[in-house]
Amino acid sequence: MTSVPAIQVEGLRKSFGKVVALDGLDLVGAEGRVLALLGPNGAGKTTLVRALATLLRPDAGRAVVLGHDVVADPLGVRREIGLAGQFAAVDEVMTGRENLIMVGRLYHLGRVESQRRAGEVLERFGLSDAADRRAGTYSGGMRRRLDLAATLVGRPRLIFLDEPTTGLDPRSRAQLWEMVEQLRDEGTSILLTTQYMDEADQLAQQIAVIDGGRIVAEGTASTLKERVGRSRLLVRLAERDRTEEARAALGALDGDGPPEILAPGELSLAMSADDLPARAVRALDRINAGIVGIEVRTPTLEEVFFALTGRRTDGERRTEEAA
Amino acid sequence: MTRVSPREALSDALVMAQRELGATLRKPALLVVSIVQPVMLLLIFRYVFGGAIRTPNGSYANYLLPAILVLTGIFGSLMTGIGISEDLAKGVVDRLRSLPMARAAPLVGRTLSDLVRNAVSLVVMLGVGYLVGFRPNQSIDRFLAAMALVLAFAYVFSWISATIGLLARDPETAQSLGFIWVFPLTFASSAFVPTHSMPAAIQAFAQVNPMTLSVDAVRALTVGGHATTPLLGSLAWFAALLLVFVPLAVSRYRALE
Ligand SMILES: Nc1ncnc2c1ncn2[C@@H]1O[C@H](COP(=O)(O)OP(=O)(O)OP(=O)(O)O)[C@@H](O)[C@H]1O
Ligand SMILES: [Mg+2]
Numbered sequence: 269m270t271s272v273p274a275i276q277v278e279g280l281r282k283s284f285g286k287v288v289a290l291d292g293l294d295l296v297g298a299e300g301r302v303l304a305l306l307g308p309n310g311a312g313k314t315t316l317v318r319a320l321a322t323l324l325r326p327d328a329g330r331a332v333v334l335g336h337d338v339v340a341d342p343l344g345v346r347r348e349i350g351l352a353g354q355f356a357a358v359d360e361v362m363t364g365r366e367n368l369i370m371v372g373r374l375y376h377l378g379r380v381e382s383q384r385r386a387g388e389v390l391e392r393f394g395l396s397d398a399a400d401r402r403a404g405t406y407s408g409g410m411r412r413r414l415d416l417a418a419t420l421v422g423r424p425r426l427i428f429l430d431e432p433t434t435g436l437d438p439r440s441r442a443q444l445w446e447m448v449e450q451l452r453d454e455g456t457s458i459l460l461t462t463q464y465m466d467e468a469d470q471l472a473q474q475i476a477v478i479d480g481g482r483i484v485a486e487g488t489a490s491t492l493k494e495r496v497g498r499s500r501l502l503v504r505l506a507e508r509d510r511t512e513e514a515r516a517a518l519g520a521l522d523g524d525g526p527p528e529i530l531a532p533g534e535l536s537l538a539m540s541a542d543d544l545p546a547r548a549v550r551a552l553d554r555i556n557a558g559i560v561g562i563e564v565r566t567p568t569l570e571e572v573f574f575a576l577t578g579r580r581t582d583g584e585r586r587t588e589e590a591a
Numbered sequence: 592m593t594r595v596s597p598r599e600a601l602s603d604a605l606v607m608a609q610r611e612l613g614a615t616l617r618k619p620a621l622l623v624v625s626i627v628q629p630v631m632l633l634l635i636f637r638y639v640f641g642g643a644i645r646t647p648n649g650s651y652a653n654y655l656l657p658a659i660l661v662l663t664g665i666f667g668s669l670m671t672g673i674g675i676s677e678d679l680a681k682g683v684v685d686r687l688r689s690l691p692m693a694r695a696a697p698l699v700g701r702t703l704s705d706l707v708r709n710a711v712s713l714v715v716m717l718g719v720g721y722l723v724g725f726r727p728n729q730s731i732d733r734f735l736a737a738m739a740l741v742l743a744f745a746y747v748f749s750w751i752s753a754t755i756g757l758l759a760r761d762p763e764t765a766q767s768l769g770f771i772w773v774f775p776l777t778f779a780s781s782a783f784v785p786t787h788s789m790p791a792a793i794q795a796f797a798q799v800n801p802m803t804l805s806v807d808a809v810r811a812l813t814v815g816g817h818a819t820t821p822l823l824g825s826l827a828w829f830a831a832l833l834l835v836f837v838p839l840a841v842s843r844y845r846a847l848e
Binding site: 323325346351353356357360362370371374375376418 | 681847
């Protein structure tokens with residue numbers, strides 16, 4: 269079976285007046301995987317999701333979702349997707365169950381099947397107890413879950429989650445991650461947008477970094493980290509006066525460049541091969557250097573993001589302000 | 592290009608209407624308000640101004656009530672616009688637009704739910720009308736035709752209201768825009784006073800005003816008078832307004848981003 273990409277975007281453009289939200293964006297996402305769209309406020313994440321979900325018309329370029337062109341065949345797209353927008357779209361006057369039954373009926377599942385399916389997803393999202401309460405009485409986390417549940421009622425092949433965890437407390441966030449992981453493991457294609465590095469890192473098999481309406485970098489978490497700089501091997505010694513000897517021993521290994529002395533008794537060497545740590549341990553043991561610590565440090569996605577966009581993320585700014 | 596089948600489209604519209612009516616049952620405040628307004632107008636005109644207004648043949652209650660019935664329908668139809676702008680503001684429209692449903696279904700559903708609510712309000716207003724002295728004296732057929740006309744008038748205005756709701760985009764604006772035109776339309780008509788005492792320019796407007804034509808037709812059908820001319824005039828207006836506002840509202844809805 270040749271698989272159609274879940275999404276295929278070529279030169280997509282969209283402006284709102286003078287604001288260019290999408291600036292010739294290209295992106296391909298494979299079916300059955302989680303693609304995270306990582307970018308700061310105003311990067312164009314929501315605009316891209318809305319264009320793919322047929323909610324807005326691109327000015328130029330092409331977007332194909334599961335083989336259906338979003339402009340030529342929007343209904344074909346809508347039959348196969350589920351959308352949870354940036355702000356939970358639940359009807360507060362209706363109960364959780366009624367919200368889901370309505371969605372099922374609008375997917376044309378039929379009355380009985382819609383009821384059955386609503387019960388199923390409520391159970392799955394831990395909302396059974398609250399199912400017959402008005403959605404207006406739900407907490408923020410429950411609303412998010414209901415919103416996510418609504419995207420699944422029609423058994424879509426692809427779901428869009430626009431900042432699914434923004435504004436959630438750490439517990440609700442962890443719950444939501446778990447649900448996304450489950451879906452991923454069942455083979456549903458997911459496009460999620462996020463401003464959080466750890467979220468992309470945790471959930472996605474493919475990460476596209478978006479900034480200024482374009483994809484500025486793309487790959488897996490580890491390939492992106494590598495683009496910014498290699499992982500480095502850090503070694504800490506018990507005795508500081510063995511530093512020079514240790515440097516010589518490490519220099520004899522085929523590291524990626526010469527070893528660096530970070531502080532007396534602390535050295536680093538750029539990783540060149542996976543067995544470099546083992547060889548380093550052996551080399552240092554031979555001279556009895558007395559290793560007390562050894563680790564491989566990879567750049568964080570925060571660093572990746574900064575290197576790629578020249579901008580800090582909100583998460584980082586917040587931590588700094590708090591410090 | 593995939594299309595929604597007519598059966599699916601009908602089912603979509605009914606699902607949307609059902610949602611709306613369910614909401615009304617749970618939050619009846621809006622419905623109550625939309626009934627209280629015409630009741631107040633009724634009481635003010637019947638008891639405050641009524642004594643000073645001389646109307647041709649018959650009681651002022653019989654003159655006034657047909658206008659109040661038509662007005663009740665207009666107030667009821669404002670709910671479509673307010674509801675649509677609420678859905679827009681809350682992101683519900685985004686969810687709906689991402690579903691494989693008929694695109695016009697949310698509009699058709701809302702206008703249909705207005706129709707049902709208006710039928711309920713109408714019964715309530717007839718009861719209140721009876722209490723203040725309204726006594727329909729025509730055949731039952733004519734009476735039912737009058738009620739159908741009131742509901743048809745309201746249904747047409749639901750589409751105007753839908754258009755306003757889509758243009759306004761937030762509920763407060765929709766509410767005020769919805770009301771602005773109701774007053775000139777109502778007061779420059781035969782609703783509360785006969786038009787012959789009005790200045791010539793206003794009289795000319797009042798005589799072609801759909802409000803005048805509908806109220807006159809309802810009057811003739813409930814308490815007697817010549818019905819054909821205002822009835823045909825009303826129907827012509829309804830057709831024209833539907834021809835303009837249904838496509839306008841639907842195309843505005845489709846063009847949403
Ligand atoms: N309807 C609109 N009208 C005018 N400008 C808009 C509209 N929608 C988006 N924009 C602008 O387009 C740009 C991209 O917005 P978008 O909402 O796609 O960003 P985002 O990445 O989702 O941001 P956030 O993280 O804040 O949700 C922003 O500059 C935004 O102000
Ligand atoms: Mg956004």
